Amino acid sequence: MAKRAAVPAGPLGDDFSFVSPVAKYVLFFFNLLFWMISMVMVAVGVYARLLKHAEAAMACLAVDPAILLIVVGVLTFLITFCGCVGSLRENICLLQVFSVCLTVIFLLQLAAGVLGFVFSDKAREKVSEIINGAIVHYRDDLDLQNLIDFGQKEFSCCGGVSYKDWSQNMYFNCTATNPSRERCSVPFSCCLHDADQAVINTMCGHGMQARGYLEASAFIHTNGCIDKLVNWTHSNLFLLGGITLGLALPQLVGIVLARLLINQICDQIKLQLYNQQHRADPWS
Numbered sequence: 001m002a003k004r005a006a007v008p009a010g011p012l013g014d015d016f017s018f019v020s021p022v023a024k025y026v027l028f029f030f031n032l033l034f035w036m037i038s039m040v041m042v043a044v045g046v047y048a049r050l051l052k053h054a055e056a057a058m059a060c061l062a063v064d065p066a067i068l069l070i071v072v073g074v075l076t077f078l079i080t081f082c083g084c085v086g087s088l089r090e091n092i093c094l095l096q097v098f099s100v101c102l103t104v105i106f107l108l109q110l111a112a113g114v115l116g117f118v119f120s121d122k123a124r125e126k127v128s129e130i131i132n133g134a135i136v137h138y139r140d141d142l143d144l145q146n147l148i149d150f151g152q153k154e155f156s157c158c159g160g161v162s163y164k165d166w167s168q169n170m171y172f173n174c175t176a177t178n179p180s181r182e183r184c185s186v187p188f189s190c191c192l193h194d195a196d197q198a199v200i201n202t203m204c205g206h207g208m209q210a211r212g213y214l215e216a217s218a219f220i221h222t223n224g225c226i227d228k229l230v231n232w233t234h235s236n237l238f239l240l241g242g243i244t245l246g247l248a249l250p251q252l253v254g255i256v257l258a259r260l261l262i263n264q265i266c267d268q269i270k271l272q273l274y275n276q277q278h279r280a281d282p283w284s
Contacts, residue, residue: 019264024087025188028056030257035074042073065147079180083095102251131159131225135160138171172185186220204220
């Protein structure tokens with residue numbers, strides 16, 4: 001029987017690695033950046049929440065921008081933590097979690113965009129519901145109040161459908177039994193302002209709900225923010241598309257780098273097992 005020739009320990013040396021340092025450290029620093037951003041988001045959200053008055057501590061959590069910032073920050077922190085440690089330690093399990101989470105988020109965003117476009121009427125109803133809920137809780141949360149005022153000033157609008165939607169708020173309600181000094185009023189952000197006006201009159205919306213559309217339009221914006229928002233969206237589709245692409249691109253880069261690194265780590269493990277097998281049995 002002829003003697004078999006010895007097979008070398010492996011076609012590749014022990015110093016060879018399938019894992020690309022470029023892919024590894026690009027993914028690490030990519031996640032490190034968003035990891036630090038997430039910590040800032042959580043810190044700002046917690047700080048904003050702690051600054052609120054004690055009586056509003058549990059009010060209107062569903063529309064509290066601080067709570068939203070904390071939730072998004074914590075989720076981003078956990079996902080990018082998996083990406084950071086997984087890439088640095090070449091841990092397949094953590095990289096799989098990172099890749100799956102990014103893929104799910106990307107698909108949810110894509111589905112939300114498609115559904116919002118296909119079911120535009122339903123999306124409009126949801127936006128209307130959110131705006132009306134924000135109007136109801138306008139005085140309950142300072143962050144929410146500032147956000148609504150900013151939106152009304154930027155879009156030159158007032159309320160959801162019209163300025164009379166502010167009657168849904170207990171302070172601005174127009175019923176005769178309302179003891180509030182702001183009865184039948186609207187926020188100052190609804191008012192028409194002169195460019196030369198140095199000091200803002202915060203009482204400029206007093207009693208405007210009791211006036212008709214034509215009379216009130218001389219002092220405030222009477223059109224609702226829903227139509228303004230829809231019109232702005234239609235006029236800025238390219239801008240929104242660019243923003244959407246800007247948000248989706250980092251996610252796609254993260255998914256591709258994670259899958260690439262996972263495949264490289266798997267190839268490296270196979271190489272190590274192959275080398276170990278041939279060292280143990282050089283005749284195999």
